[in-house]
Amino acid sequence: MAGLGEGGTRFYDRLLDECCSIFTQLAVQTAPFAPRGIVELLNRTSSLGVTVEQILHRMPVATLDAPDGADRDEEFLRRYLEHVGRTLDTVELFGVNVRTYHPSTPLSVACISLTVAPDATPARSVHPAQLERNSPWGRLASLAGGVADAANVQVEQALNGTSRFLLRGEAGSGKTTLLHWLAVTTARRAFGSDLADCNERVPFFIKLRSYAGRRLPAPEQFLDGVADPLVALMPAGWAHRQLAAGRALLLVDGVDELAAEDRRSVRDWVRQLVRVDSDNRVVITARPHAATARWLLAEQFGSAVLQRVSVADIRELVTHWHDAIRGVPDLPCAVEEVPVYERALLAQLDSSPHLQGLVTNPLLCAVLCAINLDRHSTLPPDRMGIYAAALDMLLERRDVERQIPADGSQSLSARDKTYLLQYLAWRLSINGRSEFARDDAVLRLGDRLGSMPLLAADAAAVLDHLLQRSGVIREPAGGRIDFVHRTFQEYLTAREAAEHGDVGLLLDHAHRDNWRETVIMAAGHANEPRAARRPAAPGVRRAPARSSPAAARRGLPGDRGPAGPGPACSRGAVPPAPDPATAR
Template sequence: MEPAVIGARLASSVVSPLIRKLFLNGVPGAGLVDRPVRVSRLVSFRGEQRTLSDKEMHKIAEELVTRAVQATGAEQLPSYEVRAVTNAVASSLRVLGTLDMDDVQAVHLGHMELARQLRSMSPTAVLGLSADAVELHASVLNTACLHILNFFTQRSAFVPRTLVEQSRSLEELTRKIDSLITRVPSPADSLFEKRYSRYITDKHGKLSIFGLDLSQGPENWLLDVAYLSLDAVGDTTGVLPTRLSADQVLAAHNRVLLRGVAGSGKTTLVQWLAISTTRPNQLDLFGLVPFVLPLRTLTRGGAKLPAPDEFLSAVDCPIAALQPAGWFDHVLRTGRGLILIDGIDEIPEDDRNDARRWLQELISTYPENRWLVTSRPSAVREHWLNGDGFVEADLAPMSRDNIADFVIRWHQATGISDQYAHELLRAVRVKQDLGRLATNPLMCGLICALHQDRRGYLPEGRKEIYDAALSMLLFRRDRERGVYKPGSIRIGEAHHIQLIQKLAYWMIRNGRSEMDRADAVNLLAQALPTMPKVAEQGTAEEIYRHLLIRTGLLREPSVQSMDFIHRTFQDYLGAKAAVEGLDFDFLIANAHLDQWEDVIRMAVAHSRLTERTRLLTGIIRRDNVTPHGMNRLHLLAAACLEHATELDPEVRAEVQQRAGALIPPRTADQARALIEVGPVVLDLLPYPPEAPPAEKCPADEWDVGERSDEKKAAEQRAADEAYFTVLAATRIATDAAIDVLARYRSYHDLRVRNELARAWSRFDTSIYGQEVIAHLDTKDLYFPVSNPAELQAISSFGGRPQIKIVGDFNAVDLLNGCRRTQLTHLWLSSEIGGSWWWLQELPYLYSLTIETSLPHLDVSPLALVLPLREIRLPRGVAVSGMHTLLPHMEVVRMRQEAE
C-alpha cells in the first residue's frame, strides 16, 4: 500500500457528492453581506440549521476511507484498523464546525495546510493507530480538504467581491485534482517510482558551488539552500511572457528550448526541475517522472542515443535494471514524463541533427509529456525546434539583486565575515571589468573564492582570474592546508597544469565533454616519460587518481568516465595547450564551430604578440566558410580583442572594420550573433539612423510614386536597423549598454520604444529610468513595471497614461504608487488580488487589458468601474457576466501576438 498517494486516486465523481453533504445548500442572507461567510456557519452538522446527523457523518467518513483503501489496489489494512481510521476521519472533519476563518481565507490557505490544521485541532483522533493507518488518515483528509475548497469556490453565495478569485481558484483546484489523479502510478509501479524518487533527490539534490571547498565551508550545498532563481527572457513569439522565473518555463509551456552561456545555470536548473517532481509544494511538476539526460553522457564513446527503455541505464542509474516491465511506456504514454535534455552544445555539431531526429521521434511517439532542451546560444540556430512545438527562452544574466544574493549566501555558507561580502559587492559595482564577469553563478562563485583566498585582492581580467583560480586549486590549497604527508604524491603547479591541459585538449580536438577513464590514464602514461620527477612518484593510474582527488578540476560522472567540473576550465586549459603546441592552423580551421568559440578567445589571451597576430588574421581572412560562418568569424575576432592586451594596430583596425560591416544588425539572426559576442560589441553599435532628407517632388506622377516607395523602404530599413540594434544592446545587460540605449530614447518607432521600455528590469532602476524611461514618447506605449521601485520612478516622472503590470503587486501598492489621474490604460499580466474594487479608484481608466491563462472569466464586477470603456481579453477565454456591463463598455479580443 502507498498511503501517500491514496487520496489522489479518489476521483471527483466519488468525493464531491460526499463532501457536499457536509455543508448547507444555502445560508439565509449570505449573498447580501459584503464579506465572506465563516466556515462554521456553512457546515450541516451543527447549529440551528443542522441537517446532518452524527451517524450520517460517520457514513461519509466510512465511504471516503473504504474508497481510498480500494483505490490503492494493494493489501488492505485489518478491518479493525479501517474502522479506527473511519472514526479518526469523522473526528477531524467535525473540526470544520469550529474553524475561526471564512471560506475565502480557507481557499487562500490551500488544501494541504487546511488538512494540517484540522489534524492539529484533533490530535487525539489518531491515538493508538499504526503508522500505515495514520498515513491513510492524513491522505484521506488531504483529499477531502481539496474537494472542500473546490465546493467553497462553487457556492452561489461566494460574494461578489471574490467572484474573480473564485474563478481562478476553481480552475486551479480542478487542475490540481485532475493532475494529481493522472500522475499517480499504478500499483505495480508505485514501489519502483518511490525508490526512483529517492534516487532523484539524492542524485540531483546537491550542488557543487565553486570555491566552497576552498574555504571552511562544505564541498556541496543542498540544492534547496543553494538554488538561485534566475530569470528567463521569452522569444518574440509572445507564447512565453517577456520575462519570467526560469523554473517556471515549463509551467508556461510544455516544450521549451532554453539557451544560456557557459556557467549561466542551465544544468542547475535541470537539477531543480528534476527534484521539484518530488515536492508537493511544486504542484506544476509534482508527481511527474523526471528523466535527466545529459547528452555528453548519452553519447559517451560514440554511443547511440538511447531508446526510452534505456534512459536510466544510459545515465548509469543504479536501479535501472529494477524498473518494471513496460514502466517507461506507462509513464510516457500517460503524459507523466518530464524529459530534461541537457547540453545540445556538448555534442559535436555534426551529431546535432541526429539528436534532433531522435528527439522528434520521441515526441511523435509520446507527445503529451513536458520537454526541456538546454544549449549554449550559438550551438543551434534560432527557431531550431519551433517546428516541433518548442518555444525558445534565454537565461538572463544575473541581476544586481541576484549577484548580491549569491555573494551574501556564499559567504554565509562558508562562515566568512559579512565584511568580505560587502567589500566584494562594492568592488563588483566599482570595477567595470569585474562587474562584467560576475553575471553568472560560475563566475560569481569563482570571484567569491578568489576574493576570500587573496584577502580582498582580485585580478582584473578573465584570464587573470582563471590563472589565479588554477593556482589556488592546483597548488596553494593543498600546501596551505597541510594536506601533503610523507610518501604522498607531490606535483608542482606547472606539472599539474601540463598534465591536465593534455586531457583538456584531447577532449576538445575530439569534440568530447566526457572522456573514457581508460583513455585518460593512457594519455597520462604517454606524457609521464617527459616528466621524470612526476613519473617516479607513481604509475599513470596513481597520478590520475591524484589529479582527480586533489585538483578540484576533474570529476568522474560514472566509474568509467571523466570530465571537468565545468566546460569553461576545459576550454581555458585546452586553449593553453594549443598555443604551447603552436597548433594555430588547427585553431583557425575550427574557429567557425561554436564549440571552439571560448577556446579561440582564451587562445588569444594565452598568445604572444606574433602568435596573436597570426591567429586573428587567419580567422578573419578565411574564405572557405559560408557567408553566415564568415559573419560569425568576424564577430568572434572582435570579441577576442578584449583579451588581446598587445596587438598590432593595423590588425586591430582590420578586425574592427570587418566586424563593423555587420553593424548595425538588420535581422534577428544578426542581432543574436552580436548578443553572443557580448559587451565588446557595444563600442561598435551606431547612433540611430537619421530620417531620409526631404526631396523635391518631380513632375512625373509615376516618379512620385516610385520615389515614395523608395523613401518608405529606406525608412523601414532604418527602423529595422534601430530596432535590432536596441534588441542586441538590451540583451547585453551591462551598465555600458545604457549609454548605447540612451541614444535611441527619442526614436519614433514603436518597436524601438517597446524594447527600450521592456528592458528596464535588466538594468539599475534609477539610472536606466532617468537615462531612458523618462524620455520615451508615451504615444501608444505601455510602460511595463515589474516592482514597486519602477512604479515609484514612473510617478516621479509625472506618471504615464499606459502602464503594464508584469511583477508581483497588490492593489494597495499599485494605487499608492501610481499617478491615478494620469492612468488611462492599464494592462495586467500578473495577479493583483482576487477582486476589482480598487479599479474604482482610477477616475480616468478608459481601457483594461487582462492577461489570464484561465479558460473562463466573469467580467460582471467591472460594471462598477464607471469610466471603463474597453475590456481587452485574450482570444479563447470564455466570458460571462457581459450582460451586466454598462452600454458604453465593450469586451475586445486581443491578437495573439499583442504586446
C-alpha cells in the first residue's frame, strides 16, 4: 500500500473485504466441503468414544452383588488366603505351657491322616435312585466297598466323595484340627490329587460355639473370629460373590456345641447356603449324639464317623508331639532327655493293651504325652485319672516344681483354682454354652468368690491369673473366654455336680446328647472314695448341699461352697456308659 493516498487505501481495504467474503462463500458452497467436514467431526466423535470407553473400563462396575465393583476382589483374596494360612496353621501343644504364652506347632508337624467309616445306615432306607454312584451316599459307599459293609477310608478320600459332608466324631477325635488343616491347605493351594478342586476355593471357617444364643452368621460375617483384622478391608459383597460363584469351602465346626433347640436353625441356615450355588463345598462337624447320619440327608450330605486312632496312629502322634516340644523353652526336663521319655512312653504303650485302650483319640494321646513328661513316666491307670493328672499338672505342679512364685495379688491353691473353674464350667454347661463373654466370666467368678470369704481377690484379676497360668481356659478372641478343650469343661462340670450331689439335675439332663460325657464322668467322680467327703478348699465357707432336684434346677447360688458329707451320686444313680471302655 506504499504510495497510495487516503482514497486509495480505503479502496484497497474495501476490495480485500469483498474478496475474502467471496472466497469464503465459494469454499462453503463448494460440494467437497460438507463430506470432509462430516468426516472430521465423526473422527473426533470416535476418538471421544474410545476415550470414554477407556475411562469406563477403569471405573468399578456396580451391580447388586458388587455395589462398589469387584476390581479389588483378587487383591483381597490374596491377603485373606495368606492370613488364613498363617492364623489356622497352629496346634497348641497341650500340657506345655509357660508363663506368658502357649507354645504351638504347625499343623504339618502335628497332624496325622485320620480314618473314617462312611455311614451306611441311612442309605439303606432311602430310595435306590439316591444310591447311584454320583450321589453322596453312593460315592461314599463305593469308597468303602459297599453300603452294607462299610470299611474305613482315609478322611481325604471320604471328603473327595461328596461336596457336602457331615463329619461326626467323639470329643477329642480331631474334628476341629481337621477343619483347620482343610482351611490351611486350601489357602496354600497345596492339595494333591485328592481334593484338588479345593485349590481353587475360598475357605471360610465358622465356629458355631461363637453363635450360641445368637443369629447364625450371614456371609459378610464369615471372616469373624478368623480374619478380624481384614473385616474392615473386605470389599462390599465379597463373601456373597464367592458363594454365588460356587467357589466357597464352608467349614462349620461344632454343631454339638449349640443347644439341641438351636440345631434346627443350623439346618435351616445350611439349607439356605447350599441353595445359593450347588458347587460350593460344605464340611460340618458334630459329635455323633448331636447329629445323626440322617440329620442332613434331605440336603444331600454324605456322612462318616471318625474312627478311634490305631496303634500305628498313636505311635505317630507320640512322635509328632515329642518332636514339636523340643524347641519349647522351660521344659520339665533337659531337651536331650525328651527322646528318653518318648521311648519310655512308647514302650509302655507296646507292653500294655489296657493303656492303648485308654488312648482312643488325639486329645488323650497329647494329654498322655504331657503327663508322661511331667510325672517322669508314671501314668494314671484310667481315663478319669488321666484328666485328673492333667488338671493337677496344669494348675499346680508345673509352677511348684519350676519354683515359679505365685502372683503377689493372688494366693490361689490348686483346689481354689479347681473350685473356681468348676463353677465356670458348670455355668456354661447348664446354659448350653461353650464360651463366656469376658464380663460374664468376671461376674461368675465374683459369684463364686463371694462364697470364699477368706480369699480376698478381685474377680477380674483372678480371671487374668487363670488365663495366664492355668492352661485350662483361654481367650481365643478378644473378649471371649472358653476352655482349652470342651472335654475339660465336661470333666469339671461333672466334678461340680458330683461334689454337690446334683443327681436330680444330672438325671434331668441325661437324655441330652450334649450332657452325655458329663453324666458319664460324674459317675466316675462319684465313685471315687473321696467324692462324698472331699474337704473344702481353703477360704471356702461350707453350705448345705441342695436336697432336691427342684432346688438343683434353680441353679447355683453365689454363696454355695463345696458340699460336706452328704448325698453324692451313687454308683447306680447315673445311667452307665454303653460299654466299659467308655466308662473309663
